Amino acid sequence: MGETVNFQDLFKKSMLHLESFRSISYIDVLIGLMASFSIGLFIFYIYKKTFRGVVYSYNYNVTFVLMTMITALIIMTISTNIVLSLGMVGALSIVRFRTAVKDPLDIVYMFWAISAGIASGAKLYPIALIGSLMVGLVLLWLSRRKVREQPYLLIIRHSEVAISDVRSQLRKLNYTLKSKTVRKDYIEMTIEIRLRDDNTAFVNVLSAIEGVNDVSLINYTGDYAQ
Incomplete structure (x- = not known):
């Protein structure tokens, strides 16, 4: 009968000899990094193409490319040695990310980058290439299938003289009153409206009303602080 190798012997062999590193193929490492880099660039392109927020962040988008490559490096490292895999799990368990992710779709891109890595x-x-291609096509399709009505916040600051004229113009719009502030010298209203196109001529009409101090139209992404 052959010699029985238990988990303890395997652990000692892995820790002391590190024989698995001798069989590392640098070509495989290069191919893995190039594949992760290519997929990361694809994620970069899809994120930029489908971004619907207010301010696009180039640095945030670049992190998807680096996240894909770094994850691939981690997997290639821990797959060579059991000791390194346990140590890597322990090291990553204490990592905490403080950056708040406001858009839930950004979390999808993070998981996509990690999964591809x-x-x-x-x-x-x-799996990495075909899966990433399918996810990217789905995101492109969903972004184009998105309802064409875009939400906006219309902020109007006017005096009491313009109340009737402002209300008559607002009746022509499909709006929802979000907030109203009444002060001694002016009234400020924040209204949510939805537009199908870029026709914003009503802003000029409202600003031309006597008693209206200013009118602002802001793209509404769901996060608004008064």
Whole structure:
């Protein structure tokens, strides 16, 4: 009968000899990094193409490329040695991210980058490439299928003289009153409206009303602080 190798012997062998590093193929490492880099660039393009927020952040988008490559590096590292895998799990368990993610769709892109990095690091290139292609096409399709009515916040500051004229103009719009502030010298209203196109001629009409101090139209993404 052959010699029985238990988990303790395997652990000692992995820790002391690190024989798994001798079989590392630098070509496989390069291919994995290039695959993760290519998929990261694809995620970069899809995010930029489908972004619907107010301010686009280039630095935030670049993190998806780096996240994909770094995840692939981690998977390639821990797959070579059991000690490193346990140490990496312990190290990553204490990592805390303080940056608040306001858009839930950004979390999807993060998981996408991590999943593509895991697949690339594990040499599952068909899964990484085909899966990323399908996810990207779905995101593009959903972004184009999105309702064309875009939400906006219309902020009007006017005096009491313009109340009737402002109300008559607002009746022509499909609006929802979000807030109203009444002060001694002016009234400020924040209204949510939805527009199908870029026709904003009503802003000029409202600003031309006597007693209206100013009119502001802001793209509404769901986060608004009074």
